[in-house]
Amino acid sequence: MAFKLNVNGKSLSADVDGDTPLLWVLRDSLGILGPKYGCGIGQCGACTVHVDGTPVRSCSVPVESVGAGKVVTIEGIGADPVGKKVQAAWSALDVAQCGYCQPGQIMSATALLKGKAKPSDEDIDAAMSGNICRCATYTRIRAAIKQASGQKAGA
């Protein structure tokens, strides 16, 4: 059946079964390729998007449960001033190695900073430990979140 979705401020529709995960509706039906498939069971965070500002693992969210929720993906997060700062910090510190997990990392980091402007190391660990980086860029992810929040690295 047809589902109407609000993605990055646009109204889009997709004709899929209601149990189709949001990730695959975004990727295969709508051509929004930033959210990535990594595990399919909500373990790696590569598919992280925001629904009404909350980070969710889109591989494990059936499209029928999204309803009128506002979906924001990595493609749209730059329109948010916090998201833009996070992307800038990621660029300035050249966080990525392969880069595959980084859309999900940036979405989780943005949600963290929107909830807490100056997170501690413990806050960062708690908010980011749902996102695996197989290349293990973790020291830079920490530093970039500190930089985006205007804190010194290691502070």
Added chain:
Amino acid sequence: MADGTFLPSASRRDVLRTGMAAGGGLLLGFAVAGKGAAQAASAKLNTYVSIAPDGAVSIMAKNPEIGQGIKTSLPMIIAEELDVDWTQVKSVQAPSDPALYGRQFAGGSAATPLHWDELRRVGAAGRAMLVAAAAQGWGVPASECTTASGVVHHKASGRKATYGSLAVKAATLPTPDLKTLTLKDPKDYKIIGRSIAQVDTPSIVTGKPLFGIDVVVPGMLFATFEKARVFGAKVASANLEAAKAVKGVRHAFVVEGGTALDGLLPGVAVVADSWWAARKGRDRLDIKWAAHPTSGQSSAGFAAKAVELSKGAPLRTERNDGDIDGALKGAVKTVEAAYAYPFISHANLEPQNCTAQVKDGKVEIWAPTQNPQPGRELVAKALGVTNDDVHIHMIRCGGGFGRRLNNDYMVEAAFIAKQVGAPVKLLWTREDDMRHDFYRPAGWHFLQGGVDAKGDIVGWKNHFVSLGENGQFARSAGMAAHEFPARFVPNYRYDLSLMPCGVPTGPLRAPGSNAIAFVVQSFIDELAHAAGADPVAFRLKLLGDKGMVGTLGRDAYDAGRMAGVLKLVAEKSGWGRKLPAGSGLGVAFHFSHLGYFAEVVEVKVAGDGAVELVKVWVGVDVGRQIINPFGALNQIEGSVLDGLSGAMTQQIVIENGAAVQANFNDYPLMRIDAAPPIETHFIKSDNSPTGLGEPAMPPVIPALCNAIFAATGKRIRQLPIDTGLLKSV
């Protein structure tokens, strides 16, 4: 890929060629030579550099990008000697074409040592031609001209000209002799040695489609492919009709496949309008698999067999220096220990995938691969076309780690695309990926060692039981006869036994070394403690004043460079400082991929056995020049955490001939909350720069285990670390 120490060959000497670009402008490249000057002269010019009349500089990145940063660092080398600003440069991924570029691959940490000299000379040649063009135009000697930021200057007359304005004329000038070019003094470097962000970083942080999984071809269908969990088993039956009944499913069919584990294996393909529909169809297949000779294999079985083999005569003796039995008999202290490590998976975060289209006998492939050329041959053979009929686009890989040196996913995609007569994107599930890897091979080492009254190692005996048959190691399951501490211990014996294995194995970051360093550097630690010696002092004594041993390009080992990084890391980590109970420092060193690494790990072990990784210090000697510190540090830190992650939690257990683990819930990777800070220190020795994709990984594993011993008195002889054994309360 060679195991342990990959030694790149510098035998390929290509002829620099220059010419006019299609739209006017200067091109620099190589004609791939090797079969005489006549052929070289007629060979197609590959383009490394092109300078357009508008001043735009394009530099080809010849190798696949897997996150190692090569699409940035190799063009940096050219840009430096060309003397342009980095902002003027556009890095372009080269096509996969062995006729133009020779071998294109990502592996062995080989790109830097292979291309360091060659690419600087390409840049310098371009600069020389642009200078010559300016000098001729102005009627002044070239020696009076200087360059900066893509502009030629003649100071005496105050004239200047941009490279873009000179490019057309330069293209008509003779090609300079590469050997006579003057290269820059490193103190004048403006690009090399600077931290420069990856060229794809802006696309990565904004989620642009960069990866294989993101490839879209018009009219493309989506495929999933199920293979037997017992590697290579055939399909006995499958309910294809049930799969086809799922909405959106277009095709479901059995692939006969072959028996080579790195080729097209038997399985069932489901092709649909969306990947989700294909997966739903797959869930209904109810496949029955045929019996297979390796279905009885298990990790426990391999381990038991290894113990049995270790008690008998070895298959063969790989090395036998001095008199090992006499030395052990005469030693004041002897230690006997058995070490083991499991199969582990690459677990690239981007599951294997490939997009293929077969049309009019031509095959077009979009593949995240580290090694396109063997893939081309595999596809050509499976589809009955020539190698020239197969064109491969090298797509950025969501992680490599050696997994994508194999091209099994490529031949599957091509075969399925041919069957359905439409472009197909094949995507493996995470479970497919983990169950069908070319695993880091498991291995078993049975060691005996002895120290004399002076505290020196007098004897070292290893009966290595590895995987393999017909006298040959399974892929990446080998250990070299010159592996350290051979040549540093007077009485040294390495016996080998092999057992056959139906589990696919292959190179994983620092192949061989990633397991052997754990065994060797842990056992050295055991001997240090047996001798009552400090682990750093004991190792320095072992390295001694031997300097360079062995032959360059084969088995060279520079004990002086190793001692240098060991002393450095001991100093930086505050080796010897007093730590509270339950905390400890551990040290280890290892040489691989031409890099010398010594590392110290600090741990804190809780009463319940939980290990906290407090900090890691890294001492590095990869020569006189770090090309891009951003990339270098990222590779070192990633390798260190990769090693720690593997040692702490990773193992693939084989039961009933198949991998038990399938996803990140039962195969946990390190997460941010476990990642320690890492401090890296370089020694800039006067040696040619070498690669950093791998060699930082091996020593961190024994350094961790040795730190756990220092903290708890408990010796880790088996990976992954069983923290249950470390409980003190």
